[in-house]
Amino acid sequence: MTSMGVDVGTRFVKVCIARGNRMEGFAMAPAGNAMKDLIEDLTKKAAQQAGVSVRKISRIAATGMGAALVKGAAGQISEAHCAALAVRAVHPEARTVVDAGGLFISIGLMDENGALVRTLTNDPCAAGSGKFLEMVALALEMPFEELAGMDFDEQQALAIESNCAVFAESEVISQVNAGADPKGVWGGVVHSVAARTATLVERIKAVEPVYAVGGVSAISGYRSRLEALSGRRLALPDFNLQAASAFGAAIYAASLPAKWILSRIFK
Numbered sequence: 001m002t003s004m005g006v007d008v009g010t011r012f013v014k015v016c017i018a019r020g021n022r023m024e025g026f027a028m029a030p031a032g033n034a035m036k037d038l039i040e041d042l043t044k045k046a047a048q049q050a051g052v053s054v055r056k057i058s059r060i061a062a063t064g065m066g067a068a069l070v071k072g073a074a075g076q077i078s079e080a081h082c083a084a085l086a087v088r089a090v091h092p093e094a095r096t097v098v099d100a101g102g103l104f105i106s107i108g109l110m111d112e113n114g115a116l117v118r119t120l121t122n123d124p125c126a127a128g129s130g131k132f133l134e135m136v137a138l139a140l141e142m143p144f145e146e147l148a149g150m151d152f153d154e155q156q157a158l159a160i161e162s163n164c165a166v167f168a169e170s171e172v173i174s175q176v177n178a179g180a181d182p183k184g185v186w187g188g189v190v191h192s193v194a195a196r197t198a199t200l201v202e203r204i205k206a207v208e209p210v211y212a213v214g215g216v217s218a219i220s221g222y223r224s225r226l227e228a229l230s231g232r233r234l235a236l237p238d239f240n241l242q243a244a245s246a247f248g249a250a251i252y253a254a255s256l257p258a259k260w261i262l263s264r265i266f267k
Contacts, residue, residue, distance in 0.1 A: 003061075004253060006064075009103075010065050013066075014028040024050035026046055026243045060073050061249040061252045061253035063079050080097075082249050083213050090239060095109070095206075095209055097110075098226070099214045099244060103131055122200060197222075
C-alpha cells in the first residue's frame with residue numbers, strides 16, 4: 001500500500017510518500033499562501049521520487065499547525081505522535097523522540113512496545129525554537145548554514161539572559177554592536193535553545209535510546225549541549241531529520257480504513 005503524509009508546519013510544508021514503514025519519496029518547501037497548489041506540487045515531486053503515480057496513493061493523513069488545510073485527508077494526527085511513529089518504524093528500540101522544529105520543541109516518550117505514553121511541548125515562544133536561531137543569523141549577518149556548522153565550546157558561549165525572543169534578539173544585537181565574537185553569540189543562543197529542550201527532557205523523564213529529529217537537531221552544537229545538559233545520549237534516525245512528521249503521518253495514513261479521494265485535491 002502506498003500512503004502519503006503532509007506536514008503543514010509554521011515554516012515549511014512537507015510531503016512524504018511511504019510504502020509500509022519505508023519512506024519512498026519526500027519533498028518540502030517554505031509555506032506559502034497558495035496551499036492547495038503547493039501541496040499538489042510537493043505531492044507530484046515526492047511521488048516522482050518514489051517512482052509511483054499520484055493516482056496510486058490510497059490514503060493520506062495530515063499533521064502540523066495547518067493540518068486542517070489539507071483537503072481530502074482521511075485523518076489528522078499530532079506532530080509528536082508522527083515523530084514517534086517515524087522513528088520507531090526505522091529504529092524499533094527507540095524510547096524517546098526529541099522533535100526540535102521551527103517554532104516548537106516537543107518530546108515524546110514511548111513504552112517498550114512503542115506506544116506513545118506522554119508528550120511535552122515548549123511554550124509557544126520563538127526563543128526556544130529554530131525560528132530564534134534564524135533571527136540570530138540575520139542579526140549576525142551570516143548565512144544560517146554557515147552558523148549551523150560552526151563549532152564552539154562552553155567557554156566561548158555568551159550568556160543569553162532573556163526568555164523572550166524579542167528581548168533575546170535585542171541582547172544579541174547589543175552583543176554584536178559591542179564587538180562580540182559571532183561564534184560566542186551563536187554558542188550562547190544554541191546553548192539557550194538546548195537548555196530549554198533539556199528542561200523538557202528532564203520533566204518527561206526521558207528514557208534512552210533518545211532520538212532527535214527536526215531541523216534544529218541537525219546542528220551538532222545543539223545536540224552536544226543537549227547531551228551535556230540532559231545527561232542523555234542522542235542518536236539521529238536514518239532518514240531526513242525534517243521529514244519525521246510527514247513520514248509518521250504517512251505511516252499513520254496506511255492504518256486508516258478510509259480511502260483518500262485524490263480528486264478532492266487534483267481537480
